[in-house]
Amino acid sequence: MSMELEQNEVVPKVDEFAIETIRLSKVFGKENKIHAVDNLNLQVRKGEVFGFVGPNGAGKTTTMKMLIGLLEPSEGSGKVAGYDIVREVINIRETTGVLPEPAGFYDNLTARQNLRFYAKLYDIEPEVREQRIVNLLETVGLTRAIDQKTGGFSTGMRKRFGLAQALINEPSVLFLDEPTSGIDPVGAQMMRDLIKDLNRSKGVTVFLSSHSMEEVEEICDRIAIIARGKLLAVGSVEDLRDIIRAKEGVNYLLEVQDIPLSEAAEAVKTVEGVTALEIQDETLHVHAKTKLRTEIAKAVRKAGGTVSMFEEEEMNLKKLFLKIIEGA
Numbered sequence: 001m002s003m004e005l006e007q008n009e010v011v012p013k014v015d016e017f018a019i020e021t022i023r024l025s026k027v028f029g030k031e032n033k034i035h036a037v038d039n040l041n042l043q044v045r046k047g048e049v050f051g052f053v054g055p056n057g058a059g060k061t062t063t064m065k066m067l068i069g070l071l072e073p074s075e076g077s078g079k080v081a082g083y084d085i086v087r088e089v090i091n092i093r094e095t096t097g098v099l100p101e102p103a104g105f106y107d108n109l110t111a112r113q114n115l116r117f118y119a120k121l122y123d124i125e126p127e128v129r130e131q132r133i134v135n136l137l138e139t140v141g142l143t144r145a146i147d148q149k150t151g152g153f154s155t156g157m158r159k160r161f162g163l164a165q166a167l168i169n170e171p172s173v174l175f176l177d178e179p180t181s182g183i184d185p186v187g188a189q190m191m192r193d194l195i196k197d198l199n200r201s202k203g204v205t206v207f208l209s210s211h212s213m214e215e216v217e218e219i220c221d222r223i224a225i226i227a228r229g230k231l232l233a234v235g236s237v238e239d240l241r242d243i244i245r246a247k248e249g250v251n252y253l254l255e256v257q258d259i260p261l262s263e264a265a266e267a268v269k270t271v272e273g274v275t276a277l278e279i280q281d282e283t284l285h286v287h288a289k290t291k292l293r294t295e296i297a298k299a300v301r302k303a304g305g306t307v308s309m310f311e312e313e314e315m316n317l318k319k320l321f322l323k324i325i326e327g328a
């Protein structure tokens with residue numbers, strides 16, 4: 001009885017992840033020698049801004065194309081918004097928006113006409129359509145260009161227009177392939193702000209690719225680093241820092257009062273895991289195998305000192321990125 005009831009219930013497609021891939025792979029070329037995407041396992045949570053970072057040729061665009069049904073995987077599988085990337089491409093088209101690189105529009109049509117064209121592809125009713133076009137162009141700051149041909153748009157305008165186009169069907173998942181490449185810094189910032197706002201106000205899951213860590217750090221909740229088709233690391237910037245800390249250790253800078261720095265150094269030297277020490281000017285430089293902040297501070301205090309400055313020498317993002325790539 002209860003079994004029957006359960007079977008008749010309309011169960012919505014519940015999926016924990018907005019995007020999921022299992023051993024997703026794509027090979028190209030003669031004898032399939034180019035492993036553009038190699039055994040990729042990804043899990044992007046709903047409502048997340050997820051950054052996909054890697055150097056040119058890493059496999060970012062190929063991955064995105066497979067996720068939106070433009071390329072068939074050589075091996076492995078994936079789901080977007082709960083739909084299979086091979087068998088349910090039509091559903092994926094309906095629930096996602098895409099900003100490709102480079103974005104192509106009908107350059108002899110105006111912004112409004114272009115959006116009208118895409119809206120028709122999604123069977124959006126004229127009454128809904130016209131207002132949505134106006135709203136979207138306002139969102140991306142192109143109200144004044146609404147009746148201008150997109151052929152005359154600057155790169156920054158094209159990217160923002162591409163974003164409006166990607167949003168025409170009110171998608172729940174947005175794919176943005178290098179959304180700021182080729183734009184000037186002001187335009188790039190505007191684009192990043194737009195992406196952040198969209199995510200916050202509409203809860204859209206964003207999957208964006210970039211070759212810059214600085215860029216993704218600013219707007220992404222989590223980051224995946226990819227090189228030569230392989231996933232090298234996933235997590236928040238802090239998670240990625242932890243990966244490098246585990247490999248390379250941690251550098252601290254300390255200033256101490258109430259006792260001579262040499263005495264503080266002697267005390268810190270006894271902390272297990274501290275592997276190198278150096279006094280430079282009035283600062284103690286400490287290298288530790290892992291995070292040992294509390295232990296080091298305690299040792300200084302025990303020796304009668306007061307820690308007046310205690311910083312971790314943080315690796316900059318570019319270096320962090322290169323470390324992860326070269327460590328692979």
Ligand SMILES: Nc1ncnc2c1ncn2[C@@H]1O[C@H](COP(=O)(O)OP(=O)(O)O)[C@@H](O)[C@H]1O
Nearest residue numbers: 028029034036055056057058059060061062063
């Ligand atoms: N259609 C194709 N035919 C052959 N090789 C391709 C094709 N598309 C991409 N590749 C190769 O696959 C690799 C990954 O490319 P791509 O996904 O465009 O990288 P990214 O977007 O990270 O710069 C590169 O070596 C590229 O040359």
Ligand SMILES: [Mg+2]
Nearest residue numbers: 060061062101
């Ligand atoms: Mg690319």
